[in-house]
Amino acid sequence: MLTHVWGLLTHPKTEWEHIEEEHESVRHLYAHHVLILAAVPVISAFIGTTQIGWGFGGSQPFIKLDYLSAFLAGIAFYIAILAAVILVGHVIRTMAKRFRKPPSSRRCVIFAGYIATPMFLSGLVAVYPLVWLCLLAGTIGLCISAYLLYLGIPYFLGISSEEGFIVSSTTLAVGVLVLEAMLSVTVILWGYGEVLLPWLFRF
Template structure:
């Protein structure tokens, strides 16, 4: 369980080759990695928004009650799980033009592991200071981009030269997906489920 997290953060080149040789399934990826890692930002945001509250500066803090935070957490969790599958499908669509033609399964597995730094960075939501959370998102995105760049030749078997196009296209779409998730985060975690008309 979670055996690749440290490897992807500490020695990603070697770890990608190991993951490549494992012939993992999507079910195993979600059951042993994505479902667990996606809980990190959700659980930390739940604690942070109910115990500390979002700090928007100027002494203005928004704290959610437990029911609203739980509803927001469930929605955010599902959005992240869907985003991993969506990005894997995007990578598969982009990579079809290359000779190696990785399967959709491999591309979704790839996307799940590339998202690891973003999941880990969610720990900062324990103290939901807006600028701190944004910094964590930027750093997580940069390291995810690095994993993407290293993983394309080592996991998807696409040459490094061809991989620049895959990396650039995937990052562009990934940033749009991330912005959508951040928008959902602000709505759900920042203002509470009641703002969206959810009555609990």
């Protein structure tokens, strides 16, 4: 489990080669990587939201949820993260279809799952949920993910550097939009979850 995390952060070129040699399935990717790492921001946010509360660093937090509301928000947030990996994978697949030898959907989703690793890990800071700190960590995670994306996409998807640059740029732009959408969902879930989520889960 999580055998590629350290390699992607310290020597990504070599790690991309190892990942490619494994011929991994999407099911294996989720079972041994995505499902585990996606829980990092969820669990961190649950702890931070129930024990400390979201704030800007002042004495009083402006959002603090009870355990049930935070649990329901966490479930919804977790599902959104898992779906986002599939979405980005399909975006990569769509962008690469124009090329001579487009990669399979499996390879694209696996690639998306691994480039999201820094974003997953940046969610650790939600244990102490200062808004500015979480935004800073998210930005750093996004930059590292972008580096993995630009570095790995020509090799991992079997396309040229020029083609990889086009796919990388488009994927990064869509990824930023997905991140912004997820941040908006996060604000709604963790900010208004105490009111909305118990009502939604009744259905």
